[in-house]
Amino acid sequence: MSAVSDPALSLNSIDKIYRRRGKPLVHAVKALEMSVNKGEIVALLGSSGCGKTSTLRMIAGFENVTRGDIVLAGRRIDQMPPARRGVAMAFEGYSLYPPLTVRDNIAFALKSARMASKDVEKSVAEVSRLVEIDGILDRYPSSISGGQQQRASLARALVRRADLYLLDEPMGQLEPQLRAVLRGRLKNLLVERGMTSIFVTHDQTEANALADRIAVMEEGVLQQFSTQKELRDKPANLFVATFVGEPPMNVFEATVVNGERVRFAIKNGPTLDYPASEIPQNVRAAIGRRENAVIGARPHAIRLGAGANEARIVSNQWLGDQSHIAMDFAGKLLVAVTHSPIAARAGESVHFGVSAADLHVFDAATTSAVSHGLEAARSPLSPK
């Protein structure tokens, strides 16, 4: 095999099936195909039960793979015991050693690797400052809070030299006042040292902040694996479109008429209407004429104050750095977000428009994306 760049980690056709006596089979991970580049930071994002944690545990070696193989740094690791895989990890069920102080917990792997004690001290000090546990290094795990234990466990993983770092909700329990700064420090460390890492989270803010690429999972299936920008601008399907983004994409069922003008007749609502000249030929071809389409636009792409459409304002909520405006449109809520406050009261009606460049079209039956603005959609998991 002579790939241009060898991936650090490859998951090849991984399946995970849980068989428990007296219970139906659970197919937790289905035909998962993924590779992670050296130095890349990857988030596994999804709601509970989507298969993200099973995936992380298979890579760590806490779960067997049912089918498929895992290759890390050129070695097949899926049959190896966890300790031999060259993986550092911080997650639930992999707790701190109770008889050791926090300091000794963090230093343990370094001492076993016979690092000079002066260097051990320096490494431990550095990483514990980073996650703000430098004040509790001489305490025992049982005497610190759950959040501190989590950070100590994170520090213990980060301090090691490993081919891969596996982190479970790394900033999960932090108070909001600390979270943004610690995320920044963690990202800086991972980038600076080129630490290949995979972390699991259900929080897209955390995924966006830390990851180079995000793998969105649902029902055991990898829905899309790409950058934050691409997830936002080119969601592969309706699930990704309405899962990613805060607030998520506005979507409406519609029928498409494609002629001199391209018309999207929204169910129980008006028709969005664009001159065909505004939409490239290949996009019009992809959209075709569809009885059952779903069209969508991100809240930030709804232009208020001008446009052919009208909606009644349900609420206009300013949150300090942005405003969320909810409107009653085609029997549903339509949400627009602006970065500065706008003057509009509940009950008033506003005009709005969506430019052709911001309109997403999905097939209602398959839920796959057909087009994103002025581009036709391509298969989400195929290589570029």
Added chain:
Amino acid sequence: MAHLELQAVSKQFKTGKVLDGVSLEAERGEIICIFGPSGSGKTLLLRLIAGVEQPDEGVILLGGHDVTDNAPETRGVGMAFQNFALFPHMSAFDNVASALTARRTPPDVIRAKVEKVAALLKISHVLQHAPQELSNGQKQRTGLARALVADPKFLLLDDPLRNVDAKLRYEMRLELPALLKASGSTVLYVTQDYKEAMALGDRIAVLLDGVFAQIANPAEVYRQPATLSVARLFGEPTINLIPIEPLASPDALKIGVGGAWLSFPPSYAHAVGKSCVLGLRPESIVVETVNSRESFAVDVVAVTPLNEKTLLLLRTADGREILASEAGTDEAPRRRGPAYARFDPSAVLLFDAASGRRVPPQSA
């Protein structure tokens, strides 16, 4: 005259004083969000107004009448809770109707009222279901419907969106104000989520350490927080706080930030020589590649996208960490490394370091 009024209400338990002389006036039909961290006494405040707890001191006035010693059922108060508190053996319909049946309302009137409020809250299709067949969101809306159906003059909502999933919580946040306004009730809404407080409240009452640190509309709480603690509770990411001591110089005031001396508005002349804390919201910091007279050198340590914004973790020359946020995510990926930061002096907040209280600018 205020529709709901608390006058110096205090309540103490064996473990200590929870409410220490809180006063509040709500107008008829107003929505006031009681916001504070857990354990600050928010729920207790509602229980005192409902009459299920008695204050040690102080007076509670509803509709202009002193009700401090009146029984709960005579107060005209409706409540909904974060743990739903539905009767398990009754259908959703009967749960909602239970607020009316006690008052001998005719059955057809009850039916009409329940169906109307159910339609508003989008639970018409599950009215015949038992509570255990409802999703958390449906349970929460059933509890809310029960509180709303009797047209209470006063509505007390104890973190009603706490236990519903993020998506529904967001939708309800958008729709609740209209529902609450339509009820005409005077509403006290308890929450621990600053966005919810800003989105829903005509005013926000910030409860900290047993007293209201500030009672004001959302814009004022955000732009003119009364104290450092209030400033830290509103905004994502949290406001940057930098210790400074303004100096008088021949032509202007100066402050030391990140190893540089920057001009400071003359309206803060009264703060010269005092130990202060500068509050800088992340969105009022601009990060550039070019130096200017009013900027200071920083190292861009990390760039973390945050929901249509980009967050920059900066390290100043004197080793301080600062967060800056920019609208949009579309610019070419910014390089980490050296840059310059500046801020709009009119957007800064100044606090007294000792008391934590905001030091407002003085007009010349």
